[in-house]
Amino acid sequence: MGTPEPDFPARKIVETVRTDNQSGAAQLATRALTLLRQWLAAGEVSPDTLKKLLNDLAGARPSMVPLANAMERVRQSLIGSQDGASAAEQALPVVDLVLEQIASANHRVAEIATTRIPERARIFTHSRSSQVLAVFRLLVKQGRNFSVICTQGSPGNEGFTLARELDELGVPVTVITDAQMGLFVPKADVVLCGCDTWLADGHFLNKAGSYPLALLARAEAKPFWVLADSFKDSTASHNEVTLEEMATNQLGAPAGQHITVRNLFFEPVPVQLISGRISEQGVFSFPAEPGQ
Numbered sequence: 001m002g003t004p005e006p007d008f009p010a011r012k013i014v015e016t017v018r019t020d021n022q023s024g025a026a027q028l029a030t031r032a033l034t035l036l037r038q039w040l041a042a043g044e045v046s047p048d049t050l051k052k053l054l055n056d057l058a059g060a061r062p063s064m065v066p067l068a069n070a071m072e073r074v075r076q077s078l079i080g081s082q083d084g085a086s087a088a089e090q091a092l093p094v095v096d097l098v099l100e101q102i103a104s105a106n107h108r109v110a111e112i113a114t115t116r117i118p119e120r121a122r123i124f125t126h127s128r129s130s131q132v133l134a135v136f137r138l139l140v141k142q143g144r145n146f147s148v149i150c151t152q153g154s155p156g157n158e159g160f161t162l163a164r165e166l167d168e169l170g171v172p173v174t175v176i177t178d179a180q181m182g183l184f185v186p187k188a189d190v191v192l193c194g195c196d197t198w199l200a201d202g203h204f205l206n207k208a209g210s211y212p213l214a215l216l217a218r219a220e221a222k223p224f225w226v227l228a229d230s231f232k233d234s235t236a237s238h239n240e241v242t243l244e245e246m247a248t249n250q251l252g253a254p255a256g257q258h259i260t261v262r263n264l265f266f267e268p269v270p271v272q273l274i275s276g277r278i279s280e281q282g283v284f285s286f287p288a289e290p291g292q
Contacts, residue, residue, distance in 0.1 A: 009039050010053040017067070018060045021156045021246060021265070025064040025196040025232060027130035030102055032057050032067055033074075037095045040088040047087045051075070062242035063205055063266040065197040066102070066231040073098050105229035108280035110134040113192065114142065116225055116278070121146045121189045124222070126178075127153025127207040128162040129194020131227040140169050147172040149184050153207060155250040155263065178209045185216040195228035196266060198277070201237040203268040204228060214273040224274040230281065238268035 013035045023031055036053070039045070058071040077094040113135045117123065123146055125132050139146055148166055150173060153159040159175060166173040176184055185191070191213065197205040204226060217224040234241070248261040271277070276285035 009042070010049060010056075013039060013053065014056045014060055017057060022128075022158055022161065024128060024130045024158075024194055025066045026102060026106055026229070028061065028064055029066040029070040029231065030099060030130075032060075033070055033095055033099050033102075036074075037092065037099070040092050040095065043088075044086065045088045045091075050078075050087045050091060061244065063196055063244040065234040065236075069231050069233070070098050070102065073101070102229075102231060105231060105280040106131055106134050109227050109229050109278055110138045112280075112283060113225065113227055113278050114138055114144070116190070116223070116283070117144070117146065118189055119145065122149060122187060123147070124149045124185055124188035124191045124213075124217075125162070126151045126159070126181075126193060126209055126213050127156075128158035129192075129227065131229070132192045132194050133162060133165060135192060135227070136166060136169065136171060140171065147174070149174045149176065149188055151176055151178045151181065151209065153209070154178050155246075156265075158207075181209070181213055181216055185213070185222060186220050188222055191217045191222055191224040193224065193226045193274075195226050195232050195277075197234045197236075197241065198228045198232045199238050199241060199268065200233075200235050201239075202271050203238040204232075204271060204277075205238075205241060205243075205266045205268055208264055208267045211267050211269045214269050218273050226271075226274055226277050228277050229279050241268070243267065 016035065017028065017032045020028055054071045054075050058068040061067050074091065074094050078090060109131055117139065125148060148171055150159045150162050152175060163173050163175045193206060193210055195204045195206055199205065214224055243264050243266050246263045246265050248263045251261060251263055253261045276283055
């Protein structure tokens with residue numbers, strides 16, 4: 001067995017991030033930064049290899065902009081770094097700072113979101129979002145009485161993971177197929193939705209199924225709040241952004257000469273369908289200004 005190439009661990013990090021179909025956007029950025037930190041702490045890292053890894057990670061998941069924004073914050077903080085210190089010595093505290101910024105933003109979003117949840121609320125959510133889960137954890141910590149309706153989030157079934165997490169928290173949860181949204185949204189008091197990317201032209205990206213959920217919530221006059229901290233801001237429009245497509249074998253669809261199978265994981269949702277955005281900076285209703 002030969003000696004691994006110098007950039008082999010870096011390439012493994014990129015591949016791990018690229019193939020992660022379970023983590024939400026903020027969680028994926030945190031995971032990538034944690035892997036980056038472990039790599040930096042493990043040994044000597046050349047500045048060129050570090051720069052390449054940051055660039056590769058930034059482009060690894062185009063539908064999940066927090067990853068690119070986190071890597072850009074690291075890269076910008078390293079510009080003009082002091083001479084004499086190794087690349088790892090310079091980068092480690094920067095990575096720690098960005099990790100802290102993501103965690104702080106996530107906690108602040110949860111704090112603000114809990115103020116929009118009525119007592120004894122039945123909360124509807126789609127698939128699994130780490131920011132939505134942070135709200136649930138905080139509601140439990142506050143001693144609030146609530147229950148959750150969550151979709152399975154096909155084909156990755158991330159909603160099953162959320163259901164197990166809620167069960168461990170002692171929160172009553174009803175798990176449904178994505179196709180049952182129309183039956184269960186009317187039973188909910190409020191809808192909480194995660195966000196993978198907040199676009200610049202009045203749309204946001206999230207797991208496929210979020211668009212019909214927004215339409216249903218509007219039809220049933222249900223408050224629909226999107227949890228999206230500033231790490232999720234993108235300068236792209238919904239016509240420019242890449243919608244990631246995953247392996248079609250996840251669907252278990254039949255094969256045939258005239259059969260085309262598609263597995264788009266993300267979709268843009270127009271913001272005029274939602275009640276507003278909750279970020280660490282406050283509550284943004286449309287078209288009103290942010291407020292508490």
